[in-house]
Amino acid sequence: MNAEFFWHPKEHIKLPKWASYTTPFELYAFSATVEDEVLLLYNITTPDTEEDTLFEYKLVHLKVHGAVILHIKLPLFVDRMDQFSDGCYLFVSSRIAIDEGPNAIIANNQGKIVSQLLLGDGINYMQIDDSDRIWVGYTDEGVYGNFGWDPSNTIGREGVVVFNRSGKRLWDARMFDMVECSAMNINKEEQLFFIYDDFKLVKAYDDLEGSLNCGFWSIREQYFQHFVRDEDDTFIVSDWQGQVRRLFPHSTDYLPGPVINFMDDANSLLDGEILMRGNYVYMLQDDTIYRKEFGR
Template sequence: MAKLPALTDAEDLVALNATVDGRLVAVSTCGSRRNGLPGLRVRVHLHEAGDDWRPVALTGVTIAPNKVDLLPDGDFLLVQSRCVRRPFEPVPDNAQVFNASGQALRSFRIGDGVEHLAIDEPGTIWVGYFDEGIYSGDPLSAGGLTRFDEYGRQLWTYWPPSGFDHIATCYALNVSARTATFPLLDVGCRGNFRDLSKCVSDDLQWTGAAQMLGDR
């Protein structure tokens, strides 16, 4: 069993995730966020089977990360959950990609209210959102579950087909080779239930755990 990465007394562990191929990746930060991002020092820690944690110091960080995953080519994807729209200001990016040496490569926006981040084997980015993001008016978050490519281009979002309800909160998310999966049974107050594991879109099966709204 892997231990948590060794941190300095000044560091905080802000993100921890298991990749689709079984590795562990974590993020630590050091410095006060009150002074803005220039004062925030960020490290990514990668753990592979049989090895200890390998820390990588990041440069060019423009977000306050609290989500992390690993792209197939070894690049790190860091995400800041909140991406608030402010009047008369451009919406800031809340996702950044760094290479294995810690250098910033690109940034993009993946919507407000990120609750879950998962990258499948081909490198598709799956994002599940919590209610404040879904109802924030951000079109990237509104569906509750959205899929992006590695450059932040939106590929798919969940919109309920006939007979299904919309997502109010994505409670859990897992990925396999090309599928975002989490078995879900929706049980009504009368004991009636629906199997939501058959919601298929774009040849990819989604079975995300979510709070569903609608008649029970």
């Protein structure tokens, strides 16, 4: 890919230490909520017989003041999660065969299952907005079909679909002929998602009639999986390798600048799992979460 780059001095940005949590269990999911809180899901046990269908998890919900710990058993391999405004959690498996049933579970904050939904196969992103709408972005397998799904009738064939908490389809991005939704940032101020392979960063908004409409920016051949909006109409983005750049407005589209390095307070290079949502960039390195707010 021969991308054109915008010249700018290389940046070194400090990410302050925000929280830490130590456990011997394997991390299955790492996400942030619309309230800028962090969810960590650890696997304790997996089903080992045909009769045993339950995964046992430890959910760590990190807030500004302390943490909530929840032990929960679910009949689902979970790799996506978020929280509704009433405190209920949504747990999702990104892969599901046509004959395997629901792949999303809503549980209350005591761990009791409230309902189950079918959101389809090939889920790349799942985020809940402050109106409790579920935004789902799909991979190319979710768009075109796999695991027995008919390519002409997949749930994710439009690339991005919005559901209510009962699983009713409210809106989809059929106006874009997308291969996949490769990034998403649903927050209190705007709903944004990135389309591959058209390289469009789309902003969806509610019009006066209560319907969702879209505008978009063109991105000059820069693929990314996470992003936040920063000052001066720039975006900070991270690709699938964890390489971070700033996108600069240029004429009618955006150009990528040099690689950004994230540093800790001791000026040591950070190298961990990156997450971006709202105005925040998060990095999970070992048992520590680093966090910085951008755009303000």
